[in-house]
Amino acid sequence: MLLEAKKLNTFYGNLHAIWDIDIEVYEKEIVALIGSNGAGKSTLLKTIAGSIPMSSGEVIYKGLHITAEKRHKANVMVKNGITLCPEGRHVFPRLTVHDNLKMGGYIRQKHELEAGYQRVYDLFPRLKERYSQMAGTLSGGEQQMLAIGRALMSSPKLLMLDEPSLGLSPLLTEKMFELIQEIRSQGTTILLVEQNAVSALSIANRGYVLKVGHITRTGTGKELLESQDILSSYLGV
Numbered sequence: 012m013l014l015e016a017k018k019l020n021t022f023y024g025n026l027h028a029i030w031d032i033d034i035e036v037y038e039k040e041i042v043a044l045i046g047s048n049g050a051g052k053s054t055l056l057k058t059i060a061g062s063i064p065m066s067s068g069e070v071i072y073k074g075l076h077i078t079a080e081k082r083h084k085a086n087v088m089v090k091n092g093i094t095l096c097p098e099g100r101h102v103f104p105r106l107t108v109h110d111n112l113k114m115g116g117y118i119r120q121k122h123e124l125e126a127g128y129q130r131v132y133d134l135f136p137r138l139k140e141r142y143s144q145m146a147g148t149l150s151g152g153e154q155q156m157l158a159i160g161r162a163l164m165s166s167p168k169l170l171m172l173d174e175p176s177l178g179l180s181p182l183l184t185e186k187m188f189e190l191i192q193e194i195r196s197q198g199t200t201i202l203l204v205e206q207n208a209v210s211a212l213s214i215a216n217r218g219y220v221l222k223v224g225h226i227t228r229t230g231t232g233k234e235l236l237e238s239q240d241i242l243s244s245y246l247g248v
């Protein structure tokens with residue numbers, strides 16, 4: 012197992028955002044996390060990434076035990092191979108495409124960066140064409156590609172993607188799901204949060220359904236896709 016979260020709880024002040032969450036991620040899997048707005052999906056990813064503190068529970072990753080008492084900050088998690096590409100397109104608008112990628116590779120040695128650029132530019136040729144363009148002037152879809160490319164520059168073992176298809180056209184959304192599979196086939200494990208539940212479950216080995224901070228269902232992507240209550244509760248069909 013690559014990552015295990017056990018009985019994770021996270022609060023924002025008095026708001027108990029996620030409750031006793033247990034999840035498992037195996038190497039080379041795509042694991043989808045679905046649920047409606049405010050369910051706690053982003054909170055769970057941020058807790059695992061160390062960008063917000065857990066109040067209790069444990070994250071076990073490659074033999075590292077991370078708890079509320081022995082917390083690791085986000086930069087430590089990145090060094091250990093867990094990178095979160097957060098919701099929204101947080102690129103550095105006044106840096107070029109290439110310099111944004113360089114920032115993503117800050118933990119890498121100089122000689123390793125070249126392979127990182129190559130990988131990102133092969134996955135996203137559009138970024139290669141625009142390598143000297145200011146990131147703030149890219150289209151929304153291009154900024155999303157850049158945000159993912161930047162996360163890949165740290166060469167993560169576990170890449171957590173928070174709503175990668177948000178705001179993309181149907182065509183680009185389809186392309187994004189193809190790229191996510193391509194990234195996994197290169198050996199990167201993926202924990203994927205998506206509103207687009209049908210597409211996410213279609214490419215996922217397994218999935219979890221989160222409802223107001225609780226995991227209410229888990230199963231293979233196929234099982235969840237076939238489950239009528241999921242279809243009606245979360246997908247509105």
Ligand SMILES: Nc1ncnc2c1ncn2[C@@H]1O[C@H](COP(=O)(O)OP(=O)(O)OP(=O)(O)O)[C@@H](O)[C@H]1O
Pocket residue numbers: 023026028046047048049050051052053054055098
């Ligand atoms: N920084 C914060 N301070 C206080 N409450 C927060 C904060 N961030 C999130 N919350 C609350 O925690 C709950 C879970 O939010 P979260 O962003 O994890 O949901 P989500 O499943 O990612 O939703 P969405 O699909 O809309 O992105 C929500 O009720 C939200 O209002």
Ligand SMILES: [Mg+2]
Pocket residue numbers: 052053054098173
């Ligand atoms: Mg969210």
